[in-house]
Amino acid sequence: xxxxxxxxxxxxxxxxxxxxxxxEKIDPVRFFTNHxxxxxxxxxxxxxxxxxxxxxxxxxxxxxxxxxKQIHRIDVVTAAEMYDVMHKHFPNxxxxxxxxxxxxxxxxxxxxxxxxxxxxNWQIEMERTQDILQSLGEKKTLQFLVGFAAETTxxxxxxxxxLAKKNLDAVVINNVSAEGAGFDGDTxxxxxxxKSLHPEEIELASKRVVAERLLKFxxxxxxxxxx
Ligand code: CTP
Ligand code: CA
Numbered sequence: 287x288x289x290x291x292x293x294x295x296x297x298x299x300x301x302x303x304x305x306x307x308x309x310e311k312i313d314p315v316r317f318f319t320n321h322x323x324x325x326x327x328x329x330x331x332x333x334x335x336x337x338x339x340x341x342x343x344x345x346x347x348x349x350x351x352x353x354x355k356q357i358h359r360i361d362v363v364t365a366a367e368m369y370d371v372m373h374k375h376f377p378n379x380x381x382x383x384x385x386x387x388x389x390x391x392x393x394x395x396x397x398x399x400x401x402x403x404x405x406x407n408w409q410i411e412m413e414r415t416q417d418i419l420q421s422l423g424e425k426k427t428l429q430f431l432v433g434f435a436a437e438t439t440x441x442x443x444x445x446x447x448x449l450a451k452k453n454l455d456a457v458v459i460n461n462v463s464a465e466g467a468g469f470d471g472d473t474x475x476x477x478x479x480x481k482s483l484h485p486e487e488i489e490l491a492s493k494r495v496v497a498e499r500l501l502k503f504x505x506x507x508x509x510x511x512x513x
Contacts, residue, residue: 295505297338302379303331304372304418306346308365310392312410313401320387321469324348326434326460327385329497331357334381337501342379344371346386365389365415372418376425381504383432384419385458387469391415423453430508432456432500438463446479456480456507458500466490478503 305327310318328350331343335354342358346368352359362368365388376382391412401408419433433454435445438461445459459477462468467475467490474496478486480503488499 295337296334296381296501299334299339299381299505300342300379301331301334301339301381301383302342302344302372302375303327303334303383304344304346304368304386304388305331306348306350307387308346308368308389308415309363310365310389310415311396312393313397313399315400318389318392319347320389322346322348322387323470324350325470325472325493326474326497327383328352329493330383330385330500333494333497333501337498339381342375344368344375344386365392365418369416369418369421372422373425376422376429377427379429381430381432381508382422383434383504384422385434386418387436388418389415417452419454420452426453430455430504430511432458432504435459436462436468442477442479442485445477446483449479449481449483455511456504459485476500480507 306324307319307322331341332354335341335357344360344362347363360371362371392415394411394413431454433448433452435448435457437444441459441461445457449457457479464475466473472492473490474493475490476488476496488496
């Protein structure tokens with residue numbers, strides 16, 4: 287692959303990306319997670335690095351490898367670990383993209399020993415995790431902060447709600463129930479919305495191509511903000 291023509295797009299930018307699911311333990315053999323494959327976040331990391339950015343990728347448990355060896359990869363498991371790593375690196379980055387599908391809840395009690403089955407039902411009490419993206423939005427100084435929104439209904443309305451609530455500069459809305467979009471495939475269909483609230487659609491394409499288009503929108507919006 288030849289990136290010569292476009293590899294200056296993000297030169298000198300420091301980009302922090304989170305990808306994949308998180309995993310929340312119940313006991314030594316069981317956990318809660320979700321269907322995120324990490325492919326969208328990894329595609330963003332590869333594309334940003336190929337565009338000349340200095341990339342840090344914070345990855346939940348995924349079965350993916352990076353081909354660009356310049357990317358600094360940090361593996362995490364839980365939402366709490368992802369929170370710590372993202373906050374540690376946040377002040378030092380220019381563009382922050384939260385593509386990860388972070389668990390909203392974790393078991394309140396983690397058992398040290400394997401739970402044995404009984405006769406009746408098993409109720410697990412869940413507690414909220416911290417919203418990493420929202421906490422970054424509260425701390426934001428000069429960073430361009432991008433969130434994802436995974437929606438099955440009213441994607442635009444809910445996605446734009448997250449843009450405002452989390453103090454984002456842009457939101458990437460992912461209608462996860464559309465054909466060709468969502469968690470595990472190699473393609474995606476997304477809508478990018480910045481603070482102008484004017485939705486920009488990226489039609490069905492490989493996650494790599496979607497990543498490149500998103501990075502071009504982000505770079506354009508950073509330039510516009512600087513004017
Ligand atoms: N997010 C996060 N920390 C969490 C939950 C979500 O940083 N504990 C981030 C995700 O990485 C994503 C964005 O928030 O960039 C939106 O995630 P999403 O699950 O779509 O929205 P939520 O705000 O969690 O709301 P809900 O799941 O109820 O729709
Ligand atoms: Ca959520």
